[in-house]
Amino acid sequence: MASEQLGLTESVSMALGGMIGGGIYAVLGVVTGITGPVTWVSFALAGVVAACAGYSYNALNDVDDDNQGGSVSFVQSFVGNSTLAGMAGWTLLFGYVGSMAMYAFAFGEFTVALEGVPDSVGAVPLRPVVSVAAVAGFVGLNLLGAQATGSAENVLVAAKVGVLVAFGLGGLVSVTTGASGATLSLGLSRITSFGPVVAAAVSFVAFQGWQLLFYDQESIENPVETIRTAVYVSIPVAVAIYALVALVTIALAPEALRSHPHTALADAAGAITAPFGLRGAGVLVISLSALFSTGSAINATLFSTGHFAKGMLSDDLLPDRIGDSQAEGIPTRTLLVLGGVTAAFAAIGSLGGITSFASVAFIVVFGAMSYLAFRERDRDRVNPLAPAVGLVGTAGFLPLLFWHLYTNQRHTFYVVVAISVLVVAVELLYFERDAIEEEVESVEPDIV
Numbered sequence: 541m542a543s544e545q546l547g548l549t550e551s552v553s554m555a556l557g558g559m560i561g562g563g564i565y566a567v568l569g570v571v572t573g574i575t576g577p578v579t580w581v582s583f584a585l586a587g588v589v590a591a592c593a594g595y596s597y598n599a600l601n602d603v604d605d606d607n608q609g610g611s612v613s614f615v616q617s618f619v620g621n622s623t624l625a626g627m628a629g630w631t632l633l634f635g636y637v638g639s640m641a642m643y644a645f646a647f648g649e650f651t652v653a654l655e656g657v658p659d660s661v662g663a664v665p666l667r668p669v670v671s672v673a674a675v676a677g678f679v680g681l682n683l684l685g686a687q688a689t690g691s692a693e694n695v696l697v698a699a700k701v702g703v704l705v706a707f708g709l710g711g712l713v714s715v716t717t718g719a720s721g722a723t724l725s726l727g728l729s730r731i732t733s734f735g736p737v738v739a740a741a742v743s744f745v746a747f748q749g750w751q752l753l754f755y756d757q758e759s760i761e762n763p764v765e766t767i768r769t770a771v772y773v774s775i776p777v778a779v780a781i782y783a784l785v786a787l788v789t790i791a792l793a794p795e796a797l798r799s800h801p802h803t804a805l806a807d808a809a810g811a812i813t814a815p816f817g818l819r820g821a822g823v824l825v826i827s828l829s830a831l832f833s834t835g836s837a838i839n840a841t842l843f844s845t846g847h848f849a850k851g852m853l854s855d856d857l858l859p860d861r862i863g864d865s866q867a868e869g870i871p872t873r874t875l876l877v878l879g880g881v882t883a884a885f886a887a888i889g890s891l892g893g894i895t896s897f898a899s900v901a902f903i904v905v906f907g908a909m910s911y912l913a914f915r916e917r918d919r920d921r922v923n924p925l926a927p928a929v930g931l932v933g934t935a936g937f938l939p940l941l942f943w944h945l946y947t948n949q950r951h952t953f954y955v956v957v958a959i960s961v962l963v964v965a966v967e968l969l970y971f972e973r974d975a976i977e978e979e980v981e982s983v984e985p986d987i988v
Contacts, residue, residue, distance in 0.1 A: 545761045548769055551753055555774035557697040557840065558749020564704065564782055565830045566646040568789060569801025570892050571743045574944070575735035577727030577790050580783035582739035587779035589740070589937065590747035592930030593906035594771040596913035597751055599922045602764055610754035611905055612852065618912050623971040626857040628908060630967050631901050633852075634959075636845040637878060638898030639745055641885035643834040643841070644671040645894060646802065648886070650830040653803040655820070671886040678839045679879035682846060682870060700836070703829040704781050707805070710812045711788030719815045722791045738944045741937035744906075745898040746782065750774050752844045755851065788812075802891060805830065845878055846870035859970070893952040896945055897959060900938065907934030 546554070572579045600614045611632055615625040648671035652659055660666050714720040730736070750771050757763035789808040790797065796807035806823045813822030852858045853865035853874070863871030885894055910930030917924035945953035 546759055546766075547761050548766050551760055551766050551770035552773050553697040555750035555753055555770045556701065556777060557836070558752055558844075559747055559774065559778040560697070560700060560704065560781060560833070563746030563749075563778075563837075564785055565650065565805065565834055566642045566802075566891065567743050567746045567895055568782075568786060569797060569804055570895050571739045572786065572790060572797050572804075573801055574742060575727075575733075575739040576730065577725045578730045578736045579739065579786040579790065580726070581731055581736040582743055583746075583779055583782040583786060585736060585740035585933075586743050586747050587775055587782075589930055589933030590744070590750075590906070591772070591775045592926040592933065593910050594750060594775055595923075595926035596906075596910045596930050597754060598764075598768045598771060599913045599916070599927070600909065601754060601767065602921050603916060603919050610751060610848075611909060612855070612857070614909060614912055618916065622857075623968075626852070626971045627964070627967045628905055629848075629852045629857050630963065631905055633845065633849060633878075634963055635745070635748065635898050635901030635905065636841055636848070637882050637885065638894055638901060639748065640675065640838050640841050640845070640878075640882040641671075641889060642745065642891065642894045642898060643837045644675050644882065644886035645889070645891050647671060647674045647831060647834040647838070649802040649891075650806070650827050650834070653800070653806060654827055655823075668887040672883045674835060674838060675879050675883040675886060678835070678842055679875050681839060682842055682875050683872060700829065700833045701777075701781065703825065704785055707809055707812070707826060708781065708784035708788050711792055711808060712784075714812045714815070715788070715791050720792055720811050722811070724787060724791045726787075734940070737936070738940050741903065741941040742892075742896060742899055742944065744903055744937060745895055747775065747778065748898075748902045748906075749841075752848075755844065755848050803827075803830075842875070842878060842882075843870070846875055849874050849878065857971075889955075890952065892949060893955055896941060896949075896952060897956050899941060900956060900960060903934045903937050903941070907931055907938070910934060 568579070571582055575582050597610075597614075600618070604614065604617050612625045612629040615628050616622065619625070645667075648667040648669075651657060651670045652667050658666060661669075712724075715722050715724045753760065753767045753770060757767070760766050785805070789804055792811040793804045793807040796804035806827050809822040809826035810819040811822075813819055847870060849858060850863065850865060850867075850870055853860070853863050853871070861873070862877055863874030865871070889897075907930070910927045913922060913927035914924055914931055916922045917927070942953065942957070945956060
């Protein structure tokens with residue numbers, strides 16, 4: 541094995557870091573606002589569908605010996621349609637941009653929530669300014685060529701996961717011993733409602749990140765087996781941590797979830813440490829952890845997305861104006877475009893809108909990969925059950941997500957629909973431009 545190759549530990553760290561890096565801090569408030577005490581069920585449902593999509597990715601990666609490399613490569617290999625492959629790639633790019641905007645939004649929220657930090661300076665709200673500054677800072681770091689090694693990623697993920705596990709276990713002890721005066725509720729009476737399923741659809745973006753492993757298989761030792769194991773380990777661990785954090789936060793900070801849901805974890809951490817006279821320390825630790833986690837998630841996702849975009853440039857699936865595929869590392873223009881669009885989303889969007897848009901993108905792509913795997917069910921190495929569950933799950937999530945937005949967030953619904961239609965229209969105009977040109981040229985003589 542080459543010394544620079546990643547083993548199983550590093551691969552699990554990358555997959556887990558891609559999900560937990562900022563997901564729980566960004567989506568918890570949105571999800572609890574929909575389904576309350578059964579948020580843990582929503583995370584479990586989303587995790588099951590994500591795991592089935594993970595199986596589909598692994599199955600396609602296993603049977604596609606000549607063209608391993610993720611969603612775009614799978615569409616090219618199993619469908620043979622470059623337009624569909626390009627559209628899958630563009631949809632993923634917008635999903636990653638939405639994820640980064642979601643992390644940047646949460647970064648700004650937790651910054652403003654720190655003691656002594658004002659909500660605005662003059663008449664200018666500080667949250668959007670901080671979010672844009674965070675994106676700009678990490679674009680600058682990537683322009684300098686900064687990147688984490690596999691060993692460093694192990695440390696970073698261990699720190700992030702360690703804080704959340706300590707928070708969850710500390711919260712359980714606080715609740716079960718009566719130290720906080722709170723009670724733990726599983727919300728079993730609401731499990732049979734549509735709420736948990738709708739919330740699972742909204743939270744789906746928190747379970748992306750593991751698929752980035754498929755785009756850099758050359759740097760992973762024994763990639764097919766290593767990635768398969770990393771996916772199957774990381775998703776259940778993420779589900780367990782999300783569910784634990786949700787249960788504790790709902791028990792310890794119900795009022796905070798209603799009044800300022802985006803930073804309710806800090807209030808819950810304060811409740812855990814309050815009996816020891818350390819409320820301020822608890823709030824500070826979880827707030828700094830949120831800043832560290834969301835910040836590193838922006839950086840890691842920007843780095844991976846930049847390389848993904850560069851690969852699409854090499855395959856002529858993106859316009860040359862977006863970057864030079866021959867550049868060393870990530871093309872400068874590519875980073876600037878990704879950073880600019882991300883900053884715009886983070887500055888003017890709502891957290892619910894950004895989360896919903898990103899979830900739509902990943903639901904569509906993960907559903908498509910589940911469909912491709914199900915189509916290959918006659919192969920010995922493909923069991924049709926998991927792809928079928930992934931396909932049915934994503935097919936159910938998509939209309940439920942739009943229904944929820946239409947009935948509860950009408951403005952967000954129109955924004956998400958408009959962006960989705962615009963993205964598809966731009967994709968078709970770009971990838972079918974030659975056919976459109978031919979049609980126009982054939983019509984022009986008749987008009988003349």
